Amino acid sequence: MALLEVxxxxxxxxxxxxxxxxxxxxxxxVHEGEFFGIVGESxxxxxxxxxxxxxxxxxxxxxxxxxxxxxxxLALGDEAMRSVRGREIGMxxxxxxxxxxxxxxxxxxxxxxxxxxxxxxxxxxxxxxIELLERVRIPxxxxxxxAYPHQFSGGMRQRVMIAMAxxxxxxxIIADEPTTALDSTVQAQILDLLDEMRREFGAxxxxxxxxxxxxxxxADRVMVMYAGRRMELGESANVLCSPAHPYTAGLxxxxxxxxxxxxxxxxxxxxxxxxxAPPSGCAFAARCPDAMSICSERPPLRxxxxxxxxxCWLEGEPGEPPAPELPPAVEARSDDxxxxxxxVRVESLRLAFPQRxxxxxxxxxxxxxxxxxxxxxxxxxxxxxxxxxxxxAIAGLVAPTAGTVTFDGHELSTLGRREWRSxxxxxxxxxxxxxxxxxxxxxxxxxxxxxFRIHGLASGQGRRAEVQELMELVGxxxxxxxxxxxxxxxxxxxxxxxxxxxxxxxxxxxLDEPVSALDVSIQAQVLNLLDELQRTLGLTYxxxxxxxxxxxxxxxxxxxxxxxxxxxxxxxxxxxxxPQQPFTKRLLAAAAPEIPRTPARRRLVRTARPREAGxxxxxxxxxxxxxxxx
Amino acid sequence: xxxxxxxPPAPRLATPKTAAIAARNAADVQLRGSxxxxxxxxxxxxxxxxxxxxILLIVAFALGAPLVAAWTGHGPTEQFRDTGLSPSGxxxxxxxxxxxxxxxxxxxxxVRLAYGAQVSLLVGVVASIAASVIGVVVGVVAGFFGGPxxxxxxxxxxxxxxxxxxxxxxxxxxxxxxxxxxxxxVIVFFSWTGLARVIRGQVMAxxxxxxxxxxxxxxxxxxxxxxxxxxxxxxxxxxxYTTLMIPSAIVFEATLSxxxxxxxxxxxxxxxxxxxxxxxxxxxxxxxxxxxxxxxxLALTLAFNLLGDGLRDALDPAASKGGKGA
Numbered sequence: 028m029a030l031l032e033v034x035x036x037x038x039x040x041x042x043x044x045x046x047x048x049x050x051x052x053x054x055x056x057v058h059e060g061e062f063f064g065i066v067g068e069s070x071x072x073x074x075x076x077x078x079x080x081x082x083x084x085x086x087x088x089x090x091x092x093x094x095x096x097x098x099x100x101l102a103l104g105d106e107a108m109r110s111v112r113g114r115e116i117g118m119x120x121x122x123x124x125x126x127x128x129x130x131x132x133x134x135x136x137x138x139x140x141x142x143x144x145x146x147x148x149x150x151x152x153x154x155x156x157i158e159l160l161e162r163v164r165i166p167x168x169x170x171x172x173x174a175y176p177h178q179f180s181g182g183m184r185q186r187v188m189i190a191m192a193x194x195x196x197x198x199x200i201i202a203d204e205p206t207t208a209l210d211s212t213v214q215a216q217i218l219d220l221l222d223e224m225r226r227e228f229g230a231x232x233x234x235x236x237x238x239x240x241x242x243x244x245x246a247d248r249v250m251v252m253y254a255g256r257r258m259e260l261g262e263s264a265n266v267l268c269s270p271a272h273p274y275t276a277g278l279x280x281x282x283x284x285x286x287x288x289x290x291x292x293x294x295x296x297x298x299x300x301x302x303x304a305p306p307s308g309c310a311f312a313a314r315c316p317d318a319m320s321i322c323s324e325r326p327p328l329r330x331x332x333x334x335x336x337x338x339c340w341l342e343g344e345p346g347e348p349p350a351p352e353l354p355p356a357v358e359a360r361s362d363d364x365x366x367x368x369x370x371v372r373v374e375s376l377r378l379a380f381p382q383r384x385x386x387x388x389x390x391x392x393x394x395x396x397x398x399x400x401x402x403x404x405x406x407x408x409x410x411x412x413x414x415x416x417x418x419x420a421i422a423g424l425v426a427p428t429a430g431t432v433t434f435d436g437h438e439l440s441t442l443g444r445r446e447w448r449s450x451x452x453x454x455x456x457x458x459x460x461x462x463x464x465x466x467x468x469x470x471x472x473x474x475x476x477x478x479f480r481i482h483g484l485a486s487g488q489g490r491r492a493e494v495q496e497l498m499e500l501v502g503x504x505x506x507x508x509x510x511x512x513x514x515x516x517x518x519x520x521x522x523x524x525x526x527x528x529x530x531x532x533x534x535x536x537x538l539d540e541p542v543s544a545l546d547v548s549i550q551a552q553v554l555n556l557l558d559e560l561q562r563t564l565g566l567t568y569x570x571x572x573x574x575x576x577x578x579x580x581x582x583x584x585x586x587x588x589x590x591x592x593x594x595x596x597x598x599x600x601x602x603x604x605x606p607q608q609p610f611t612k613r614l615l616a617a618a619a620p621e622i623p624r625t626p627a628r629r630r631l632v633r634t635a636r637p638r639e640a641g642x643x644x645x646x647x648x649x650x651x652x653x654x655x656x657x
Numbered sequence: 658x659x660x661x662x663x664x665p666p667a668p669r670l671a672t673p674k675t676a677a678i679a680a681r682n683a684a685d686v687q688l689r690g691s692x693x694x695x696x697x698x699x700x701x702x703x704x705x706x707x708x709x710x711x712i713l714l715i716v717a718f719a720l721g722a723p724l725v726a727a728w729t730g731h732g733p734t735e736q737f738r739d740t741g742l743s744p745s746g747x748x749x750x751x752x753x754x755x756x757x758x759x760x761x762x763x764x765x766x767x768v769r770l771a772y773g774a775q776v777s778l779l780v781g782v783v784a785s786i787a788a789s790v791i792g793v794v795v796g797v798v799a800g801f802f803g804g805p806x807x808x809x810x811x812x813x814x815x816x817x818x819x820x821x822x823x824x825x826x827x828x829x830x831x832x833x834x835x836x837x838x839x840x841x842x843v844i845v846f847f848s849w850t851g852l853a854r855v856i857r858g859q860v861m862a863x864x865x866x867x868x869x870x871x872x873x874x875x876x877x878x879x880x881x882x883x884x885x886x887x888x889x890x891x892x893x894x895x896x897x898y899t900t901l902m903i904p905s906a907i908v909f910e911a912t913l914s915x916x917x918x919x920x921x922x923x924x925x926x927x928x929x930x931x932x933x934x935x936x937x938x939x940x941x942x943x944x945x946x947x948x949x950x951x952x953x954x955l956a957l958t959l960a961f962n963l964l965g966d967g968l969r970d971a972l973d974p975a976a977s978k979g980g981k982g983a
Contacts, residue, residue, distance in 0.1 A: 464867040464868050464871045481881065
């Protein structure tokens with residue numbers, strides 16, 4: 028039975044730059060008791076869509092209908108909507124730290140939520156809250172009732188959020204990227220918990236994610252969204268194992284977990300269209316390998332006999348574009364042919380931060396590591412295990428408490444000022460956050476030209492020429508020399524960071540989670556770029572990531588870190604086949620499994636032409652939204 | 658291997674199309690530059706437009722002071738005892754000869770107002786720019802280096818903030834004698850502290866951002882990081898605070914002149930014009946001697962304050978937008 032029926036939903040958000048057409052003509056049905064997944068890249072409108080269903084987008088203009096238990100949610104008043112939120116539809120947000128109030132205890136927040144909707148006594152509400160906390164397996168729930176959010180770990184906070192969402196027994200739970208901010212082992216636990224709670228409480232779950240691997244694990248049915256439109260919808264096994272839409276197929280091809288290690292990923296070229304002026308035909312046509320001339324018209328809805336619905340002109344299966352050719356590898360450069368194979372040696376490195384009270388906090392504990400020239404060494408671990416600190420120590424940016432780091436025969440702690448500066452030319456870092464690592468107030472040309480300026484290597488026209496060559500090399504348009512970082516997308520910004528890092532032809536590049544902030548299709552572009560650069564320039568990479576599938580895809584050897592120690596170090600293949608440590612086994616178990624590709628066995632049953640350009644849909648008046656204003 | 662050709666092969670990329678596609682996409686929607694956005698937001702704010710107009714009019718009036726003097730035929734310090742004063746020595750009110758009336762010595766209030774505007778604007782702009790330079794340098798250095806440097810500079814800032822302004826000014830003038838440079842120096846000395854505190858806080862936050870780390874990992878020197886990486890990110894608070902400092906400097910100057918500690922008579926300034934009016938309770942019979950300079954002072958400071966507020970809203974819409982990707 029249908030619990031939530033969305034038909035022809037349109038959401039427009041007026042902004043300073045123009046109207047953002049965030050959701051365009053999306054229809055779907057969520058059946059009672061199912062786990063419904065919505066997948067899409069950032070900016071595909073998936074979050075805006077569910078938030079506007081909940082009436083949480085201030086200033087949005089909506090049309091279409093959202094039928095929930097016989098009521099049209101879009102037409103409900105503020106007061107009626109408030110009683111639906113929480114009571115009938117619970118929400119779980121991405122960041123459990125910012126969605127819990129830091130100044131109130133978690134228990135108080137759950138009790139508050141219950142008492143806002145139900146007239147029950149404080150004691151009864153408290154008893155219910157403690158029971159809920161026990162249900163989501165918070166250990167010692169009665170004692171933790173009076174704890175503040177900062178006293179919980181990320182996973183525990185997300186459990187509290189789930190308890191809160193369940194507190195009023197809602198029929199529908201909307202989870203917006205509930206596991207994205209968590210470590211992979213915790214991610215798996217939260218997904219299992221969510222699934223279990225759904226069965227136990229008989230609730231229906233709509234979960235949004237950008238991660239196909241996550242949805243493949245739990246969702247019964249999935250909807251794929253792109254540029255505010257619905258691309259494909261159906262049983263998750265059908266959609267993910269034998270995609271009918273070229274976009275779904277492309278996403279799967281560019282996911283690292285889904286490709287053999289060593290084979291290049293097949294990225295989806297280009298980037299999503301601007302939602303300010305979306306194309307009138309198929310939104311994906313510009314990036315689609317199967318694009319035809321008819322794609323400039325609005326595609327029809329095709330329904331297959333296995334229940335899959337696809338909005339596409341293509342009738343057959345989407346084609347398989349050839350994998351990009353990679354240039355042949357060159358030998359790793361070495362100034363001294365007699366130099367040994369290792370470029371960096373770390374010996375019994377220890378790093379401890381003194382604390383005001385209590386003993387010093389040990390971040391790195393007795394680490395011995397060797398990076399070989401020309402290889403890609405992966406460094407894997409959960410957040411807080413010290414992998415970034417180790418990278419900074421190897422780059423010479425933090426001084427170790429004990430132990431040595433040797434770069435190409437020079438011990439870092441003995442370097443003088445001038446030698447340290449020349450070391451900076453040979454070791455470079457690409458940072459995790461493509462938004463934070465570029466100075467927002469400086470132009471791209473000056474950011475990429477910085478290494479030349481700092482080391483006094485080129486100036487004026489010469490520097491400009493060097494920078495433009497680098498921009499070409501990493502796939503940026505050299506004409507964008509004078510733009511600011513904010514005018515680029517995430518993937519392009521990471522290219523800027525990479526261009527800056529390779530400007531001085533370094534020998535070692537430390538990549539600190541270079542793709543974790545990027546969308547899957549963009550991830551594949553950047554990973555391929557890194558691979559090409561390594562082959563053409565003979566670079567050595569130290570690749571830090573929490574994502575085992577990405578690491579496995581690019582690395583020759585993998586070091587696993589836990590609690591400031593390296594607990595396992597082996598060839599990538601061997602580590603995968605035969606992990607020794609229990610922690611490594613857990614990590615591997617939590618990593619997304621490969622989605623088997625099966626040939627489609629489906630028959631087209633119906634093709635619905637899009638409604639011709641009739642009268643424009645009537646937009647409902649802007650709704651004054653309470654509580655959504657910041 | 659075929660690699661050993663004489664010329665190094667041009668790096669071949671598997672994704673060469675990307676740039677072209679991205680460029681085309683970017684060209685579809687022209688992103689507006691931050692300055693044009695700021696300007697558009699300012700234009701939509703009637704208070705900002707009004708205050709800019711008032712400021713420009715007063716600046717033009719100050720620059721045109723000699724023209725005003727020539728047009729009326731009255732010098733700024735010239736005394737017209739026969740026409741400007743009644744037989745009993747009372748200043749005449751606004752009339753065809755003295756558009757804004759005359760003062761107790763028979764001088765033209767309109768002309769003195771124009772010359773006084775010069776002094777007010779000069780003191781306001783010079784003092785606030787000098788104060789913001791000091792404030793920025795102190796704030797950036799304290800915030801960037803931290804530790805003992807920060808402690809010393811912050812305590813000095815606290816010390817200056819706790820010195821009573823008027824007592825100190827009176828003591829200094831008593832020793833050195835009143836003059837224009839001295840009043841500017843006193844105003845600067847008491848004005849830089851607020852900005853220094855704001856900048857220090859911002860620098861402490863910026864210092865830990867990844868782009869500073871990135872500059873450090875490239876081998877940039879500390880001076881280069883401070884002035885090339887951090888300073889450009891402080892443009893907004895600097896502009897806003899400097900604008901907001903101008904009216905308070907103008908009021909400072911008027912206060913000093915009113916107390917006879919600033920501009921030396923007979924040079925006109927709005928402050929000593931007000932002091933003349935207060936002398937012997939002349940304002941009871943010659944209201945224009947209070948209303949004219951007082952109104953001008955009010956209009957100018959109000960305009961600068963409104964402009965500062967408007968600039969803050971226009972330059973920093975983050976309060977209403979927020980988010981990284983916005």
